[in-house]
Amino acid sequence: MSKERRQFSAEYKREALNLIEKQQLSVAEAARRLGISPNLLYRWKSQFANEGEQAFPGSGQQTAQEAEPAKLRRENEQLRMERDILKKATVFFAKESR
Numbered sequence: 001m002s003k004e005r006r007q008f009s010a011e012y013k014r015e016a017l018n019l020i021e022k023q024q025l026s027v028a029e030a031a032r033r034l035g036i037s038p039n040l041l042y043r044w045k046s047q048f049a050n051e052g053e054q055a056f057p058g059s060g061q062q063t064a065q066e067a068e069p070a071k072l073r074r075e076n077e078q079l080r081m082e083r084d085i086l087k088k089a090t091v092f093f094a095k096e097s098r
């Protein structure tokens with residue numbers, strides 16, 4: 001039987017990190033008080049140090065760096081469709097003018 005995976009909100013993660021910073025608790029002590037793994041708290045701390053306020057975007061939300069390639073792919077597909085339409089129109093009008 002598998003254990004259900006817990007999910008934590010960005011607010012919860014930031015508050016957990018505040019325990020370490022403001023109350024100057026050790027990671028192990030803060031993790032023990034919160035009932036989570038110290039490794040998880042270290043991961044959150046590292047993620048926040050690397051990404052700052054962009055850390056913990058939440059479920060289904062992407063950071064700007066992750067969203068950019070998807071946006072470019074959609075734009076590229078749109079441009080391909082427009083190009084194909086113009087090609088077909090050119091062929092059509094070339095046949096009509098003969």
